[in-house]
Amino acid sequence: MNKYNELGKTVANYATLSPVSFLRRSATVYPDKTAVIDEDMTLSYRQFLERSCRLANALTDAGIGRDDTVAMLCPNSHEMLEAHYGVPMAGAVLNTLNIRLDAATLGFILNHGEARVLVYDTGFESLVRETLESVDERPMLIAVERDAGASDGLADQGYEGWLAAADTRDNGPGPGDEWDAISLNYTSGTTGNPKGVVYHHRGAYLAAMSDAMAFNMNDSTVYLWTLPMFHCNGWGYTWAITAVGGTHVCLRQVNADEIYQRIERYGVTHLCGAPIVLNMVLTELGRQGRRLSSPAQFALGGAAPPSAVIRKAGEIGFQITHLYGLTESYGPASLCVPQPEWVDLPLDKKALKMARQGVRTLSVEDITVLDRSTGEPVPHDGQTLGEICIRGNTIMKGYLKNPDATTRAFHRGWFNSGDLAVVHPDHYIEIRDRAKDIIISGGENISSLEVEEALYQHPAVSEAAVVAMADDTWGEVPCAFVAPAHDDGSLTEAMIIDHCRERLARFKVPKRVVIGELPKTATGKIRKNILRDQLAP
Template identity: 65%
Template sequence: MNNYKALNKTTANFSALTPLSLLQRSAKVYPDKDAVIDADLVLSYGELYQRCCQMGDALKRRGINAGDTVAILSPNSYEMLESHYSVPMAGAVINTINIRLDAATLAFILGHGEARVLFYDTAWENVVRAAVADLEVQPLLISIESKAGVSDGLAQQDYESLLMEGDAKASWQRPDDEWDAISLNYTSGTTGNPKGVVYHHRGAFLAAMTNSMVFEMTPETVYLWALPMFHCNGWAYTWAITAVGGTHVCLREVDPMAVYRAIETHGVTHMCGAPVVMNMLLQELGREGLTLSRPTQFALGGAAPPSSVIRKAEEIGFQITHLYGLTETFGPSALCVPQPEWQALPLEQRALKMSRQGVSTHGLDEVVVLDVVNAEPVPADGKTLGEICIRGNTVMKGYLKNPEETANAFSHGWFHTGDLAVMHPDHYVEIRDRAKDVIISGGENISSLEVEEVLYRHPQVSEAAVVAMADEKWGEVPCAFVSLIEDSKAIAPEEIIKFCRELMPHFKAPRKVVFGELPKTATGKIRKNILRDSLSQ
């Protein structure tokens, strides 16, 4: 008989993991400490906690129940940060939405996620108006009044007046099950319509704790929000900074000089961003001859930094950590942990080491490279290609209302990333190619199939293929290869680009169009590898 089995879970020795408890703790430990700075507004941890409890109670009084979706369309702001706590305090699921999306995509997300409430910054009132006009069931519209826009009557109420309907002393309950959903994030993936990635409370808690460890955060951390909070819930740093009692500094939009002033004014110690943000900073600060008065840790997602970027960053005062992850893995799932001996290497060799995607974060069990045919681990020889596969606690629940895609993503007991990589002898992973035709531009995913679908709507387009083209500012941008219908009139590339921009967000439209016959395999499939190679010649 196993006597250990007789010991049971009780309220004294077990509770569901949730990042909500992290805010509760910091409010007790650091009640008067600056929790969030947003322009001229400063909230202490005590105030932040009370406001979140109050808004959570207000939502419940409005009939928001467990499992309901509450969406928010906002740049980085104290309201966006509060929603990461207040919405799940009501038992609901927070859906943070990309502010760069067009009305049609916004309408799809609100409808697919069945949003009961939409908090929105008034700067985006026009796109919200167009989006909700197409919905059969409209969410309760709550405006977040900002200097960038004024509400003209679309919203039923504003954020602060809704807040006043709640009780600041209201209690909240942990989720019944830590596997309950906490957030919904949409990613474009490889299909036209975005997929709804569902996170759970357990994963959010562990991602927060993992990220604070990975980034070596402490109560002295001052974190600058250059990374959008709408992107993977800010890579879970919305919860991670709170976990250590650090200070959130909100930045509405990324302007290099605004970033520099915020770093110097507030003593910023940590920040995250896509390569485009780093490039903007290096170019502008380098042009102005500015350096940081103290080192700032910069976690860089997306493409690996070349040696020239590393050199410039270190000269200005940024210390780079390279992260790898996906929306499906709560953001960061691997990082390139620097080894002490790397510092003695010449910069070029050190850059090669740092460019690898690295090893798993603490919240995961494994990050492996598996053979794409038999799902067995490939040799750790730095040569044999396979697919990066992941398993562990900081992996999504699945795709909302999409059991087929969920089953495919989790086949053989692993989450399949679609990224092709090698495993080095030191067990550091390095991506070599993308199996999915997703273009990562400025940290945002662009589905090549979505762009191709729009191209095929043009009356003169016979065939189209879209691939990633290197871009100094954005990392990657879409490039369209187009074959015109026979005997069609001549058309300029700019006309194709304009056509696409009228039907989709500008950042998704091709930046370059190349006309000509498209290379194909014997079975008629377009050979995108040849098209990609032609761009590098």
């Protein structure tokens, strides 16, 4: 026997990793510090822990335990934050529901995840009532009775009364093992039924620690919830902010003026969001001529921010951190770490550096770009396309009740993202497209992201998407869909094409431009499948 293996695990030298421990620590270290600011109440860390314990005990008293699913249909709120601790304290699995989904999709999710409890804001009561028509087994219904008032007889109990009747002791069973499921998040795929992505306690703990370090967070952090908490558990920041003893500032609806007011009122230091959120805020604040009194760090997920957006953000006072990840990777898996030598670069060149997806986060074991045919790493030449593949502790357990999809996702021992990218000589990754979005024109590959980058540089363009359009000569050519920044009819197809000709190789210039509102998924992603359907013969 190996002499080192004689030293085994004991309760003294080994503990199950779970982000629930973050709240317990912060409630000890910062008991009277403001943990959560919401519209109806402000909570200290002591109160935050107490309410989370009440929720755990209320669930236990209702017979909810190990691996039972508890669903939440609420906007960003203290109730959602309490669920991120109280539900796993009870040993149960948290399923945060996208509040923008339709009843049929919500019904599918509740059935597929076998939710035993549904906590919902009464502002969604009519949606819940419709959803229940397609649910096989009615869950226990708990109503959060806030702005929309009391439940109209649908709920079994009100949330506040339910918590008030429960014990405050911190005695929930918690996870039996750190590999136990902590949450269930459904993808927002543009076709077919969503897939249920299962997270474990270990991954959630490590993702939160990594996220806090990636964003330079500490106990002075004041975080504004512009990112939905239902999206990848708020990219793990539901746990990360608590880990560092920061302050959560809740925001129920994304509104540019309200975001500005809360940043100024509470001294917000950090916020996250999709490109559409950043673009909306920049457009509105730019129109009003407003600037932040103190810089705020904005972590941007989704598509790479165009250089024009990064420049505008800096002028208003936002310092951009570009993150890359997927639902399957607990949100962020890579970030664009700024290098000291970038400081002296001209603004346009610096913006191009910052727009890359960068290098792996600390919780990811490895991230690489592999040739899709051979599975071998592509050369680091900034030119050769391959697929981003990831492995490590912050990759999902798998897709719930979908072994075939899980096997495909973990092909060759990696999580296969479906995103096409290149690797630069400095090891930084740069996405060029989704595998299904690359345009092959006359044998040449055209990155839709490259064309979109050029489109976003036009000051009259608010949003842009580029898809392939059939062409008798070239097979495929780019077609651009753009949403104008100003609804005055001044933006024309000819203006866009002339603009692109100045910035792109001729074969990459869109052959057609459609101006108008762009269709989006419930999480704000542009639905390119609908745009392609519009071009179908």
